[in-house]
Each structure stands twice: as C-alpha cells, then as structure tokens.
Amino acid sequence: MIILETKNLSKDFSGLSVIDDLNFSLSRGEKRAIIGPNGAGKTTLLRLLTGELRPSAGDIYYESTKISGWSSHTIARQGIARTFQIVNLFLNLTVEENIRAAAQVNHLWLSWSPSIRQTTETILALIRLDNQSRRPVRELSHGDQRLMEVGVALAQKPKLLLLDEPTAGLSPVETRALTELLHQLRDITIVIVEHDMEVVLALADKITVLHRGQILAEGRPLEIQENKQVQEIYLHKNSLASERSEQ
Amino acid sequence: MSVSIKLVLLLLITVLLALAPSFISVFQLSLLSSIFIWGLFALSFDLLFGYTGLLSLGHSVYFGLGAYGAALSIKHFQLEWWAGLGIGLLLALMVAALIGFLVVRVKSHGFIIVTAVTSLICFLLAQRWNGLTGGDDGISFSVAPIALGSIEWPFSSQIVRYYFALSILLLCFIFLWWLTRTPLGQAWKLIRENEGRAEMIGYPVTQLKFVVFVIAGTFAGLAGATYALTNRFVWAGLFHWIISADGIIWTLFGGAGTLIGALLGTGALFSIKEWLSEVWKTGYPLLVGSVLLLLIRFAPNGLMGLARSFFERRGRS
Numbered sequence: 001m002i003i004l005e006t007k008n009l010s011k012d013f014s015g016l017s018v019i020d021d022l023n024f025s026l027s028r029g030e031k032r033a034i035i036g037p038n039g040a041g042k043t044t045l046l047r048l049l050t051g052e053l054r055p056s057a058g059d060i061y062y063e064s065t066k067i068s069g070w071s072s073h074t075i076a077r078q079g080i081a082r083t084f085q086i087v088n089l090f091l092n093l094t095v096e097e098n099i100r101a102a103a104q105v106n107h108l109w110l111s112w113s114p115s116i117r118q119t120t121e122t123i124l125a126l127i128r129l130d131n132q133s134r135r136p137v138r139e140l141s142h143g144d145q146r147l148m149e150v151g152v153a154l155a156q157k158p159k160l161l162l163l164d165e166p167t168a169g170l171s172p173v174e175t176r177a178l179t180e181l182l183h184q185l186r187d188i189t190i191v192i193v194e195h196d197m198e199v200v201l202a203l204a205d206k207i208t209v210l211h212r213g214q215i216l217a218e219g220r221p222l223e224i225q226e227n228k229q230v231q232e233i234y235l236h237k238n239s240l241a242s243e244r245s246e247q
Numbered sequence: 248m249s250v251s252i253k254l255v256l257l258l259l260i261t262v263l264l265a266l267a268p269s270f271i272s273v274f275q276l277s278l279l280s281s282i283f284i285w286g287l288f289a290l291s292f293d294l295l296f297g298y299t300g301l302l303s304l305g306h307s308v309y310f311g312l313g314a315y316g317a318a319l320s321i322k323h324f325q326l327e328w329w330a331g332l333g334i335g336l337l338l339a340l341m342v343a344a345l346i347g348f349l350v351v352r353v354k355s356h357g358f359i360i361v362t363a364v365t366s367l368i369c370f371l372l373a374q375r376w377n378g379l380t381g382g383d384d385g386i387s388f389s390v391a392p393i394a395l396g397s398i399e400w401p402f403s404s405q406i407v408r409y410y411f412a413l414s415i416l417l418l419c420f421i422f423l424w425w426l427t428r429t430p431l432g433q434a435w436k437l438i439r440e441n442e443g444r445a446e447m448i449g450y451p452v453t454q455l456k457f458v459v460f461v462i463a464g465t466f467a468g469l470a471g472a473t474y475a476l477t478n479r480f481v482w483a484g485l486f487h488w489i490i491s492a493d494g495i496i497w498t499l500f501g502g503a504g505t506l507i508g509a510l511l512g513t514g515a516l517f518s519i520k521e522w523l524s525e526v527w528k529t530g531y532p533l534l535v536g537s538v539l540l541l542l543i544r545f546a547p548n549g550l551m552g553l554a555r556s557f558f559e560r561r562g563r564s
Contacts, residue, residue, distance in 0.1 A: 050447065076449035088447075090440040101437050105449040109431040156448060 033204035081158035102155035291466035297503030301440030307363030311486035314470025339468020385482025502551025
C-alpha cells in the first residue's frame with residue numbers, strides 16, 4: 001500500500017532545476033534509502049515532502065491526500081517527521097523539554113496530557129539519554145545531539161520518518177548504536193538520505209539513486225550495487241571519497 | 248529553588264505589601280502603586296519578548312488604548328470603574344487582534360520596525376485629535392468610588408489606589424504564571440528558541456504568535472486602564488514608543504522570560520531613579536544609564552540571572 005507518492009514533482013531555484021519531473025513512491029512500512037552525489041536533490045526532496053519548500057510543478061500525495069502547498073506544521077501533524085543534516089534542536093532547553101515539546105504537539109494547549117510523561121520516558125530510554133534528561137541539549141556531545149534529533153522526531157509519533165544524513169560526523173561506535181536504534185523501529189516507514197553505504201545496506205529494503213533531480217536507478221540493495229551506471233556515477237566516487245577520508 | 252519555596256516567598260511578599268500602608272509614607276505608597284501598574288505592563292511585555300522572543304516597540308499602543316478606553320467611557324458616559332476597566336481592556340484586545348493579524352507574519356527586524364510604526368501612528372493620531380484625547384495636555388476625569396454595600400472606597404485616597412493596583416497586579420501575575428506553565432506557554436518558549444524547528448515539529452507558529460500578541464496586548468490594556476483609574480488623567484504620550492522601550496529596559500534589567508524579573512526590574516529601576524534623582528537632580532538620567540550599562544555588561548540575564556547563578560554556586564559548594 002502506497003503511503004507517499006510524488007507526481008511529476010519539480011523544483012527549480014532561479015531557473016536551476018534541482019528536482020526534475022520526479023515520480024517517486026513509497027510503500028507503507030518500508031525502509032528506503034536515497035543516495036546520490038552531492039547536489040543530486042536529496043535534501044531538496046525531503047524539504048519538499050515536509051512543506052519547507054513549495055514545488056515549482058507537480059504534486060505530493062500522502063495517504064492519498066494531496067499535501068503539496070500545505071504548511072510544514074500541518075504536514076508534521078499528519079504524521080511526517082524529519083531530522084536534519086545539521087543539528088537543529090532547542091539547544092537551550094533540556095533533553096527532556098525537547099522530547100516533551102515534540103510529544104505534546106498534538107494534545108491540549110492548556111493542560112499537560114498524562115500520556116506525555118510516559119511517551120517522553122519511553123523515548124528517552126530508547127535513545128539512552130534518560131540519565132541526561134535535565135541537561136541542556138547544547139551541553140551534549142555531537143553524537144548525543146544526533147540521537148536527540150531522532151528522539152524528537154520519534155516523539156512526534158510519526159508514520160513516516162525522514163532522516164537526513166543521521167550518521168554525519170558520528171564515530172563508528174555511535175553510527176552502530178544509531179543503526180541499531182533505527183532497526184528497532186518496525187512500524188514506521190523510513191526514508192534515509194545517507195552517504196555511509198554500510199548504514200544504507202544494513203537498513204534499507206530498497207534504494208533510490210538520485211542524479212540531477214531524477215531517479216537514476218531504483219531497486220533492492222544488491223541490484224543497485226551491481227548497477228553499472230550507478231557504480232560509474234556514484235558508488236565508485238563514493239568509495240574513492242571514503243578511501244580518501246580514511247587516509 | 249523549588250516551587251513550594253517560591254510559593255512561600257510569593258505569599259510572604261504579598262503579606263508584606265498588604266501591610267505596607269501601615270508603616271510607609273504616602274509618597275512611598277504612591278511610588279509602589281506606580282511600580283505595580285508599570286510592573287503589570289512589563290509583565291505583559293515579558294510574555295511577548297521574554298517568552299516568545301517578539302521584540303515589539305508598539306506595545307505602548309495597547310497601554311494607551313486601555314487608558315483612553317477607560318478614561319473616555321467614564322468621562323462621557325459616567326460609567327462605573329469596573330465598566331471603564333472592561334472597556335479599556337476590550338478595546339486593547341480588539342486592536343491587538345487587528346494589528347496582530349497583520350504584524351505576526353513579519354519576521355525579525357521587520358517586526359520591530361512595523362510595531363514601532365503602529366506606535367508612532369497611534370501617538371500622532373492621539374496628539375492631533377485634540378478634541379477627543381486632549382493631545383499633549385491630556386484629559387482629567389473623576390471616577391465614582393468602589394462601592395461594596397454601604398462601604399465606599401474613593402479613588403482620591405492613596406491607600407485605595409494602592410490596594411486597587413496591588414490586587415490587579417496579583418491576580419494578573421497568578422494568571423500569567425499559570426499560563427506560562429501550560430503547554431501553550433511552553434510552545435511560546437519553543438518559538439523563542441528555534442522558530443523553524445517548532446514549525447517542523449507541528450506547532451502553528453504564526454497562530455501561536457498571534458495568540459501571545461493578543462494576550463500581551465490585552466494585559467497591557469489592563470495596565471493602561473488601571474493607570475487611568477488611579478491617576479484619573481490620560482495623555483497622548485501614553486502611546487509613544489518610548490514607553491515600549493521602557494518595557495524592554497525593565498524586563499531586561501530584571502531578567503527576561505521569568506515574569507518575576509519584569510516586576511523586579513520595574514521596581515528596582517523606579518527606586519534607583521528616585522534615589523539617584525535626589526543625589527544629582529539634573530544629571531540623574533546619566534547615573535541611571537550607567538547602572539543599566541553595568542548590569543548589561545556584567546549580568547546580561549538581569550537580576551534574576553544574578554540570583555540564579557548565586558543559588559547554583561551555593562548549591563555546588
């Protein structure tokens with residue numbers, strides 16, 4: 001069953017096309033990775049899906065309802081949550097306040113809903129930051145702030161979770177912990193934009209390769225790895241880049 | 248500091264203020280009454296600026312409207328004090344809703360400029376519309392006493408004015424303290440901290456800004472109406488943006504985003520001003536300015552920030 005679909009979606013900035021006539025669909029419950037070289041339009045696609053950007057043309061359907069043109073907060077309230085490539089949290093508020101803010105959003109405005117405390121505690125335990133709940137987020141390590149990004153998104157109780165390079169800047173140990181956490185999320189449809197192929201292969205049921213705002217290839221991880229065009233345009237470059245960074 | 252200690256402190260201060268007329272002079276009572284009224288104005292400003300991060304230079308508009316709403320309705324229609332108070336409050340609420348609808352969509356510097364313009368327009372209108380407002384000379388009026396059965400408390404009595412301003416301030420403080428602790432109050436803090444992220448989580452930022460703008464405007468209107476009733480005089484200068492700037496200074500001096508800080512800041516600056524004006528009659532604004540600069544340099548989070556770091560240091564040692 002399709003949860004999200006884009007039809008002839010395009011986005012250009014001052015005539016420069018970043019997403020070009022894109023037809024993309026996602027089944028409920030699947031874990032999809034989006035990969036592609038820098039400038040392929042991956043983050044722009046996430047920004048279009050969450051209403052941060054308005055499409056230049058085409059439409060977005062979520063659970064069969066057209067959501068293109070809707071505001072970000074309305075889309076978020078339908079069950080689409082997003083994490084950011086660069087940490088984007090309430091840095092001066094505590095860990096608990098950040099999670100609670102996201103958990104409370106769909107409840108009453110003048111009294112705290114009793115279920116909020118439980119949701120907050122569950123999320124804090126899941127991201128293993130329950131022992132740091134009173135600390136301001138700005139005092140956390142980069143790895144923990146990345147976990148907080150995921151925690152805040154999960155506290156929204158999303159049906160569709162969009163992760164924008166969640167492991168960027170993490171150590172191998174932290175990357176493994178985050179991958180394990182994402183593995184545990186069975187009932188949520190996940191879209192992950194990621195450069196780390198190990199994370200992609202460990203998580204994704206299916207991979208979409210974007211190139212110049214269009215789908216270059218789509219399929220199961222093994223099919224993508226063996227795709228010659230993908231190897232030429234992205235995977236080869238990516239492995240060279242990883243080799244260089246390892247050196 | 249725990250909530251129970253805060254409540255005990257608040258109760259002690261309330262009792263002290265309630266007993267104050269028996270041991271302080273009439274002049275000091277008058278000074279305290281002014282602090283209560285302008286403190287309420289600062290409280291309403293703190294909601295907008297300290298909690299939500301909206302720096303408005305047009306907050307004086309609602310103070311002026313509250314004051315004129317009460318003054319004109321009492322002067323021309325011989326209404327009771329409570330009806331005048333209600334009309335001042337309603338007028339401020341309606342205009343705040345109208346202006347708020349237009350300005351909350353404007354962001355950062357634009358918001359400061361647009362709100363300053365609203366204040367300038369209202370000030371010039373009030374100044375020129377002499378027949379209605381009295382312009383710079385203002386208008387005076389008399390208010391019927393507060394009556395409870397056969398007992399009457401006239402507004403000409405300083406003690407009545409003192410208790411009247413104190414009661415309104417206390418009621419408003421308790422309400423606003425509760426409001427800032429609800430999810431709605433917490434949502435305003437999210438806007439101050441990271442507006443974009445709050446929107447992405449699902450908070451309707453523009454609507455939330457509108458709500459806080461109207462509530463803050465209404466409470467500024469209530470402060471204005473209380474000012475009118477206790478002074479029985481209003482003038483065009485109440486709309487001037489400089490009054491909004493005073494609100495900013497009082498809030499920053501006490502500590503923004505704490506409510507109690509806005510009250511402390513107003514009280515401290517009023518008292519410092521009184522004291523320094525006795526020390527150096529002509530040049531006291533220079534001294535007040537120096538005190539302000541020193542506080543901003545060494546305690547950017549105001550008096551409440553100083554108190555907080557003191558308690559934290561004590562807790563650690």
